[in-house]
Amino acid sequence: MTPELEAQQEHKALAAHTALAELDAIGADHGRRLVIGLGSGSTARLFVEAVAHRIRAGAAWIGVPTSEETRRLAVSLGVPLLDDEGPWSCDVTVDGADEVSAALDLIKGGGGAHTREKIVNHASRQNVIIVDESKLSLRLGERCPVPIEVLRYGHRETARRLARFGEVTLRAAETDAANLIADVATGPIDEPAQLERQLRGIPGVVETGLFIQRADVVIVAGARGVQTLRS
Numbered sequence: 312m313t314p315e316l317e318a319q320q321e322h323k324a325l326a327a328h329t330a331l332a333e334l335d336a337i338g339a340d341h342g343r344r345l346v347i348g349l350g351s352g353s354t355a356r357l358f359v360e361a362v363a364h365r366i367r368a369g370a371a372w373i374g375v376p377t378s379e380e381t382r383r384l385a386v387s388l389g390v391p392l393l394d395d396e397g398p399w400s401c402d403v404t405v406d407g408a409d410e411v412s413a414a415l416d417l418i419k420g421g422g423g424a425h426t427r428e429k430i431v432n433h434a435s436r437q438n439v440i441i442v443d444e445s446k447l448s449l450r451l452g453e454r455c456p457v458p459i460e461v462l463r464y465g466h467r468e469t470a471r472r473l474a475r476f477g478e479v480t481l482r483a484a485e486t487d488a489a490n491l492i493a494d495v496a497t498g499p500i501d502e503p504a505q506l507e508r509q510l511r512g513i514p515g516v517v518e519t520g521l522f523i524q525r526a527d528v529v530i531v532a533g534a535r536g537v538q539t540l541r542s
Contacts, residue, residue, distance in 0.1 A: 426488065
């Protein structure tokens with residue numbers, strides 16, 4: 312591992328462990344067990360591991376996983392989980408992001424789990440996003456494309472319609488729902504809420520990786536320590 316990657320991993324771990332303080336504050340306010348949405352991806356994995364450690368120490372926490380990968384990890388660590396069907400009332404969801412804008416809007420879906428992540432995000436009273444500083448940008452689309460989950464049926468027709476917004480790359484891997492992912496290289500996005508509406512209006516689109524005004528707290532870890540941003 313290069314020094315740069317090693318430092319990034321340390322920053323991810325710092326962000327994940329800082330999120331525990333948000334859970335402690337929520338738990339103190341509620342005075343009861345916490346239902347926690349468990350995000351997906353490399354940074355969220357570190358958070359799930361930290362949650363498991365606290366549960367073994369006696370915390371009355373129960374999780375809602377946002378991907379099959381997260382579910383397998385949580386089960387292996389002994390984290391109690393609610394079923395997949397819902398409905399849920401999550402006290403908080405802690406998840407990562409691929410890009411965070413100055414307005415605290417997000418692009419998610421690098422791992423292809425953004426549809427489930429968005430469902431759990433909307434079922435949560437509070438959403439905490441944990442990232443290292445490499446994920447920050449002024450405007451969404453500067454650092455990464457927008458992942459779009461699309462139905463396999465007619466996916467090339469769907470991709471043709473998506474192409475008006477940028478170059479489209481279809482991934483080979485399937486989502487947990489056996490759909491496909493189309494990455495749309497939009498470039499910097501001036502009106503992300505408008506773009507999300509346009510993308511969702513295309514037949515065959517299941518969900519977009521744009522999370523607009525869906526972050527209550529963003530924890531950013533970097534070389535200068537941790538910064539907590541609130542919407």
